Amino acid sequence: MSVVKHISNRVLVMYLGRMAELASSDELFGNPMHPYTQALLSAVPVPNPRVKRDRTVLQGDLPSPANPPSGCVFHTRCPLARERCQQEVPQWREIRKAHMVACHFAEDAAIST
Numbered sequence: 001m002s003v004v005k006h007i008s009n010r011v012l013v014m015y016l017g018r019m020a021e022l023a024s025s026d027e028l029f030g031n032p033m034h035p036y037t038q039a040l041l042s043a044v045p046v047p048n049p050r051v052k053r054d055r056t057v058l059q060g061d062l063p064s065p066a067n068p069p070s071g072c073v074f075h076t077r078c079p080l081a082r083e084r085c086q087q088e089v090p091q092w093r094e095i096r097k098a099h100m101v102a103c104h105f106a107e108d109a110a111i112s113t
């Protein structure tokens with residue numbers, strides 16, 4: 001992800017073949033709104049031994065793309081999943097200018113970071 005940040009103008013994050021989040025590189029790395037993006041970024045090493053980062057470790061195994069979970073395909077591993085996530089596919093929506101995300105609760109996810 002560190003390399004992606006430096007070689008890209010825009011970044012699309014996908015999970016299980018579905019679009020999760022799209023934004024400019026600066027916007028995505030500065031304001032990740034999807035819980036999967038946040039988990040990915042929390043795993044990026046910080047080149048300073050004095051800086052401690054809270055890492056989000058996703059639980060469970062990656063589901064099969066041939067038999068994806070219902071609703072939001074990330075709900076089986078998402079730390080913010082709620083009942084709605086199992087039943088309803090999240091809309092692909094613009095949550096900030098030119099910042100697209102597919103999550104019912106992206107606003108809540110942004111607050112939790």
Ligand code: SF4
Nearest residue numbers: 072075078085103104
């Ligand atoms: S829609 Fe629900 S399960 Fe999917 S990323 Fe958002 S909070 Fe998590």
